Amino acid sequence: MEFFLQQLLNAVSLGGIYALLALGLAVVFSIVALINFAHGELMTVAGYVLFVCILYAVPLPIAVVAAIGAAAVAAAATERLAFRPMRRADPTSLMLTSFAVSAILKVLFQNGISARPKPVPLPPELSGTLTFGPVRLGTVPLASILVTCLSLAALTLFLKRTVMGKAMRAAAEDFQVLRLMGIRANRVIAAAFALSGMLAGISAALWVAQRGSVDPLMGFVPVLKAFVASVIGGLGSLSGAVAGGFALGIAEVLFQAYLPEAALPFRDAFVLGVVILILLWRPDGLIPAKTGRRS
Amino acid sequence: MRLWFALPRTAWLSAGLLSAALALAALLVRALMGAGGDNIATLMLLQAAAVLALAVFSGNSGITSFGHSAFMGLGAYAAALMTMPAAVQKTALPNLPAWLQGHELGLLAALAVAALVGIGVGMASGAVVARLSTGSAAIGTLAFLIILHVCLVGARDITRGSQTFYGVPRLTGFGVALATVVLFTFIARLFREGRVGLALRASRENEVAAAALGVNVGRMRLFSWALSITLACVAGALYGHYLGAFSPKDFYFDLIFLLIAMLIVGGRYSVTGALTGVVMLTAVVQILRQAEAGIDIGFVQVPPIFGLPQLGLGLALLMTIWARPIGMVGLSELSPATFAAKLADPPPAATPAPRAEAAARSLAVRDVTVRFGGLAALENVSFTVPTGQVTGLIGPNGAGKTTLVNVICGQQRPTSGAVLLGDIRLSDLPPHRVARVGLARTFQNIRLFDRLTALENVTVAAQAAGHGRAVAEELAMAELQRVGLAGRWNELAEAFAYGDRRRLEIARALALDPEFLLLDEPAAGMNPAETDRLIAMLEELRRERPIGILVIEHDMRLIMRLSDRMVVLNKGQKIAEGTPEDIRNDPAVIEAYIGTKRPTLNQRGEMQ
Structure with a gap:
């Protein structure tokens, strides 16, 4: 029972991180059709800001806010410098641009900071477990789930209640019409990138809390997973991204917990194999994105 | 199935010209680069083979594949298991399953094995790629990259896991590499002009219109993917027999990044572009690798920059997409018509034969x-x-x-x-x-x-x-x-x-x-x-x-x-x-x- 609950907790917290990352990818993809390979580097930026803040004994909440802000600024900066000049390019060129940006940023991190992992010590009250009657559960996964839920709720409010949020949803369905309504395209796009950066920053904080260190390749693996999650959910679909993220996280943890010993090294291959079966069944993902296009 | 020799004569001549140009470039590198020249030229040719394999799918379909490097790895391990001397195998891979032990095949037979593996894996994975939309397909190939990498690392008894796989006879020399690239150039160039290649290029430009004209886009993608993966497995097998010792990391992100950069910088829409990109970026990488340890230019000392070749490739890729997204070469192929426009005669026009008159349907x-x-x-x-x-x-x-x-x-x-x-x-x-x-x-x-x-x-x-x-x-x-x-x-x-x-x-x-x-x-x-x-x-x-x-x-x-x-x-x-x-x-x-x-x-x- 305790084992199962702990695994479930791990699954949901990991799925939450994937969901936040996939959401960040989906927000940008739905508006500018960019599959952003540099999303992982946004996580890395947030990770290093967190590292520096904690090194200089900045209180944790401020450090986390600074990290999220830094990722948002970094996202807006990549948009301004790399993607805005490419506004009219086709999706493949955009994706390759982000691929190149990602490679360049990795080399810069390796040379500017360090190729080796830097430890990020967490305050002791976060590293223990909480006891609920007979079961003990890890604090970090619990906090992670809480943060994920709060983020998702805040994002939903933002998208449904604010003008900018509504503009973003409208842009995802038909960008040209949105522009005809008098909304400034550059502002919506910049805001979408900043939002995706914030989401990357939040996931980075959660990821670092579980790992305890940052390195230049930190964002690489989780963002690869988030790509996969966003495809399972349906590229560019926000609810699909959340569904895909949780599905992938849960699948990974369950396979990890219940695969026989000999098959464990192949866990990711099993998980992705299942993903591919899902895609064969539903090529457009679980919850396909809506677009208003005529032939 | 239409036969390839029915293709326009210019396609054959173009493939011949391209092969000759690349051979010349490779010979020049070998002659001019001194002691390391032979190695660098061979490596360049092997990378050309890999980029051509990638171009057969990505160039024609417009779907970027991130999976090809891992498929090359698959070919490398498969072929190396076939050629490895039995004595080395016993110490390096003590737990190797019996059916893989002691084959000691020659290079050509091993390449055939790699090609067979490629056909099988290519057909299976192609069934997935063919069903997905362009963006999802690119991420699908990324999933293949991870799946294969995980499998190569996980299958410790066969591959030594993430440790170095050693004892592979170094059978790939300059001549073998050159012969392979010439063959691949002909395949890629003729495939591009052939029925499948043309239909795929049409779907790349406009998928909806291609389907409305009777092109079965999914089947075309499946076919070209399977061919492309087969070539990648053969190229990987040769690369493995060039390296002699390798690990799954050699066939992961860095390799596919290099191949994609070469294809894009040279020009993904033509075989000429793919080959041009290989030659150019080989030069860039060689120069930057020298500089990676730090340069002393008299009064300025540039400190060593770890990953300088990666940085250079990234910038080259970025600048190409910004300034000239179709790549250096663009859309046209090197062909006799490049030198003499009059060789490009229009084909004669035929009067369409009246359709066999079925009962008029409505x-x-x-x-x-x-x-x-x-x-x-x-x-x-x-x-x-x-x-x-x-x-x-x-x-x-x-x-x-x-x-x-x-x-x-x-x-x-x-x-x-x-x-x-x-x-x-x-x-x-x-x-x-x-x-x-x-x-x-x-x-x-x-x-x-x-x-x-x-x-x-x-x-x-x-x-x-x-x-x-x-x-x-x-x-x-x-x-x-x-x-x-x-x-x-x-x-x-x-x-x-x-x-x-x-x-x-x-x-x-x-x-x-x-x-x-x-x-x-x-x-x-x-x-x-x-x-x-x-x-x-x-x-x-x-x-x-x-x-x-x-x-x-x-x-x-x-x-x-x-x-x-x-x-x-x-x-x-x-x-x-x-x-x-x-x-x-x-x-x-x-x-x-x-x-x-x-x-x-x-x-x-x-x-x-």
Whole structure:
């Protein structure tokens, strides 16, 4: 029972991180059709800001806010410098641009900071477990789930209640019409990138809390997973991204917990194999994105 | 299956020229780079083979593959297990399953094994790639990269896991690499010009239009992916026998990043571009690798920068996409025509043989209803398009015309009812089957294959109709002549002006030799002179061929003059059907268009 609950907790917290990352990818993809390979580097930026803040004994909440802000600024900066000049390019060129940006940023991190992992010590009250009657559960996964839920709720409010949020949803369905309504395209796009950066920053904080260190390749693996999650959910679909993220996280943890010993090294291959079966069944993902296009 | 030697002579000559140029470059590198020259030249050739493998799929389909490096790894391990001396195998891989032990094959046999593995894995993974949309497919290939990497690391008994796999005989020398690249150049170059390659390039430019012209995009992707993966496995096998010792990391992200950068910088749309990119970036990487340890230029000391080649590749990729997204070489291939324009003669135009006359079938819309949620876009619409006549379909905005077109062409399933061509239910078929059954179409917003030539645009359709390459080109020329564009056969479609684009699209649809032709607002955006030419062309077409034409149009002048019969839709329902004369005087039609009963249409079909 305790084992199962702990695994479930791990699954949901990991799925939450994937969901936040996939959401960040989906927000940008739905508006500018960019599959952003540099999303992982946004996580890395947030990770290093967190590292520096904690090194200089900045209180944790401020450090986390600074990290999220830094990722948002970094996202807006990549948009301004790399993607805005490419506004009219086709999706493949955009994706390759982000691929190149990602490679360049990795080399810069390796040379500017360090190729080796830097430890990020967490305050002791976060590293223990909480006891609920007979079961003990890890604090970090619990906090992670809480943060994920709060983020998702805040994002939903933002998208449904604010003008900018509504503009973003409208842009995802038909960008040209949105522009005809008098909304400034550059502002919506910049805001979408900043939002995706914030989401990357939040996931980075959660990821670092579980790992305890940052390195230049930190964002690489989780963002690869988030790509996969966003495809399972349906590229560019926000609810699909959340569904895909949780599905992938849960699948990974369950396979990890219940695969026989000999098959464990192949866990990711099993998980992705299942993903591919899902895609064969539903090529457009679980919850396909809506677009208003005529032939 | 069309045979490759039926391809235009220029494709063969072009492949020969490219091979010669690359061989020359490789020999120069070998001669000029001193002691390491042989190694660098061989590596360059192997990378050229890998990039060509990638180009067969990514260049033609437009889908970037991130998986190829891992498939190369698969080929490398498979072939190395075959050639490894039994003695080394015993110490390096003590737990190797018996069926993999002690084969000690020669290089050629090992390459054949790698190719077989490639065909098998390529067909299986291709089934997935073929089903996904362009963006999802790219991420699907990324999933393959991870899956294969995880498998190579995980299968410790066979691959030594993430440790170095050693003891592979170094059988790949300069000569072997060169021979392989020449072979690959011919395969890639001829594949690009062949039936599958041309159809794929068309789908890359416009997937919807390619399907509407009878191209089974999924099957084309599957075929090219399987070929591309087979070549990648062979290239990987050779690379493994060049390295002698390797680990799964050698076939992961860094390698695919290099291959993609080479392909994009040189130009993904041509084989010439792929090879140019390999030579250029080989030079860049070699120079930066020297500089990686730090440079001392007299007074300035540049500190060592770890990962400098990666940085250089990233910047090269970035600058290419910013400044020249089609790459250094662009769209044209190195061929004899590069040096002497007169070698590029147009193919002769053939008069299309009259279609074997089956019993004249008609196109029937039967009780078609389409609901989007609660909204009925079409409700019980029925009418027939007879062959040999022009049927006009009109209706105010929001009448359901576009929905009806989508139902007829297989892009939208009706909620109930059906569209029948003879006794075939078109509404059950995917778009490419609709085209082959005998219904061709043009699009409201013109959908040409912009970066293909006019001739290639039309040839795609003629090939889909079942003709071999040579015949298809002759038929295509005939259609270009009909619409008055034969003189511009070798120009890219993107260079054509609006009216010419419309006519090229019609020529392309006609090359399918359809029984029925659906023209979706053919006169939209045309000036009166252009509309007149269009009308003349369609009238001539109707005299020449037993073809049923369905025209959807806003331009009353055109539709009144051209139509034998007309159907009027309003708010999803058919409100009138009859001769243009009947329609002109039908009160229901006038009310739908004008809203009151007062004005009428004059003789020329204009509102008064």
